[in-house]
Amino acid sequence: MELLSQLWSLLGLITLLQNILPSQFLSLLHSLYESLQDFFTPYSYYDIPEFNAYCSLDLNQLYRHATLYLNSLHNSAACRHLSLSRSKSSTTISFTVAPNHSVHDTFNAQRISWTHHVDTVQDSLDEKRSFSLRIPKRHRHSLLPLYLDHVTSTAAEFERTSRERxxxxxxxxxxxxxxxxxxxxxxxxxxxxxxxxxxxxxxxxxxxxxxxxxxxxxxxxxxxxxxxxxxxxxxxxxxxxxxxxxxxxxxxxxxxxxxxxxxxxxxxxxxxxxxxxxxxxxxxxxxxxxxxxxxxxxxxxxxxxxxxxxxxxxxxxxxxxxxxxxxxxxxxxxxxxxxxxxxxxxxxxxxxxxxxxxxxxLGMCGPAAFRTLVRNYLEIESHALFDVVDNCIRSGGGLTPAQIGEILLKNHQDVDVAMREVVAALQARVLAGGGGEEGADYEEMVMRSPESVLGVGSPENWDSSPGKHVGKRRKEGQTPGKKVNFLVRLRSLTKSESGRRGI
CATH class of the missing domain: 3.40.50.300 (P-loop containing nucleotide triphosphate hydrolases)
Incomplete structure (x- = not known):
């Protein structure tokens, strides 16, 4: 009780001094107190307001970057109190620091803190928002520019990857x-x-x-x-x-x-x-x-x-x-x-x-592309008929990814039926003479610069490009007898695989 009585007496004395002493003298005392506090504290503080000037509509880009950067630090270790939001047309959740709470960060082995201040403007419904950045005082000259560059670059990358496209x-x-x-x-x-x-x-x-x-x-x-x-x-x-x-x-x-x-x-x-x-x-x-x-x-x-x-x-x-x-x-x-x-x-x-x-x-579906389609539609990594499909593709059985995808989609509930349907379609294409006019073979699927095209001929002479000559020579070299022999061997291989799997 005695301690409480002394505390009340001290508060009364302070109130009395505030009423008696001139305001200039009180301001001087307040400045002296802040100077002493700044001298003994190990930190430096920097305010980052939402707008560049009071009552201005010019958004402070550093405030926006800080918001995005802190949004990327939404783990519980960095901040214990977050505000969550999601726009009507977006599927992603945005994390922001709750008003008047702090979030901690580490940069170059130094502990850094951000505090989000939200104050209500007097006689108005508007709010005044700002961030307060606290960094170690003895490293402020070397640390501040590097850290702000890090904040800006990280915010730009976060905005690029997380924004709604x-x-x-x-x-x-x-x-x-x-x-x-x-x-x-x-x-x-x-x-x-x-x-x-x-x-x-x-x-x-x-x-x-x-x-x-x-x-x-x-x-x-x-x-x-x-x-x-x-x-x-x-x-x-x-x-x-x-x-x-x-x-x-x-x-x-x-x-x-x-x-x-x-x-x-x-x-x-x-x-x-x-x-x-x-x-x-x-x-x-x-x-x-x-x-x-x-x-x-x-x-x-x-x-x-x-x-x-x-x-x-x-x-x-x-x-x-x-x-x-x-x-x-x-x-x-x-x-x-x-x-x-x-x-x-x-x-x-x-x-x-x-x-x-x-x-x-882009042309007919190749072996690697076919395996990607099978993994997407049938959710399998291997099958006994993969080798049969590869032989069909290399023998001119060209189907586009859309055509193969349609077959797999129609039969996606039965893996064996889907694979047999694909083999049958590829065999029919081989018997009909390959891809024909519908597109290039999978060997011709390349990415090249215009320089490589111009190296073998100008764009006006694209029809004489080496890729097309290769395809024509292969097709001209194929005889009906060879196709029939291939199909006979392919069908026997398919039947043997089906018998071994009990299909």
Missing amino acids: RLFTNNGNGSSYDSSWVSVPFRHPSTFDTLALETELKKQIMDDLTEFAAGREFYGSVGRAWKRGYLLYGPPGSGKSSLIAAMANFLCYDVYDLELTKVSDNSELRSLLIQTTNRSVIVIEDIDCSVDLTADRSSKATARGDHEEEVGRVTLSGLLNFTDGLWSCCGEERIVVFTTNYREKIDPALVRCGRMDVHVS
Whole structure:
């Protein structure tokens, strides 16, 4: 009781002094107290407000980076009190530090603390938010810049991988003041793990994408726009759209599906390009069928009587400027993808070096791609008929991944029936003479740069490329007798396997 009485007496004395002493003197005492406290404390404190100035609408980017960075440290060891949220159209949960709570971090063996302050503005419903950063005082000069760089880079990577990605398409309303793009959440499940593609080709594409994503400084040093062009060609069902989705999921990019038939002229095409964001995949599918761009330009010039190019529509020169002109430099970290079923129908100017940097040939399903499909649909790693399928593929029994996937999907509840159906379809294709005009054999599925294509012939002479000669020589070398002998041997092998398995 005596201690409590003394405490009340001290509080009364302090209140009396506050009423008697001048305010200037009290401010001086308060400053002296803070100076002594700052002298003896081992920490330095830095405030990071939400906005750059009071009552400003200019968001402090460092505050946003801190929010993203702390969101990536949502484990219980870092903070014991978190606020959880999820937007209506998102499947991911966001973690933020609860108001007036702290989260701890370690950087360069030093303990660092963040405190999230939320104060209510007097006579208002608004809230004033800020972060308070506490770091060891004796290391503040060397530690602070390095740590803030670490926070910014980590926040950028976290935002790239965790944000909701979108699939955009142009709405044909380029003359309005609103955006010419409409979007939905991009949730395509295709990944390189599930993609039916030969192993070496898959690895080449992934390595190329990884090198591109890390190439900011390299592209700047050589004076090139930070973009990369891909030409995907092959028969329908060879996996072009699935590959695009896998590329977007691998890089965590948005996808812009550009429908050229909805674009009125070159000006609208440039406007659409300006409205695309960085870190995106811009796709023009079936480029040979979209608009009349790829016909021979000399015949066009003759038909027009060497007049100026047509107005009121998208022209070849407009699309060239879109992919490789000055307007293509209005953003960075973009992938431009053209797809086609018939590569020879594309104007060579669209796919020369510097526009379509990588050409990817997609055709019939190969052995490794087939095993990926079987693992996806049937959930098995091996089967007695795998060798039979491999022999069929190597003997010209070409089916696209879509065709094989359809067979496996129809029979996915019975593994043996599904495998026998695939073998029967491949045997029928061998007997009919292989893949025919539907696409290249699996040996021809390659990723190559335009330089390698130009090394064996210009784009105008694509039909004489070595890959096609090889395929023709093999097909011409096959005789009906050899096909029949192969089928007889294949069927006997299939029957023996079926008998041994009790099918």
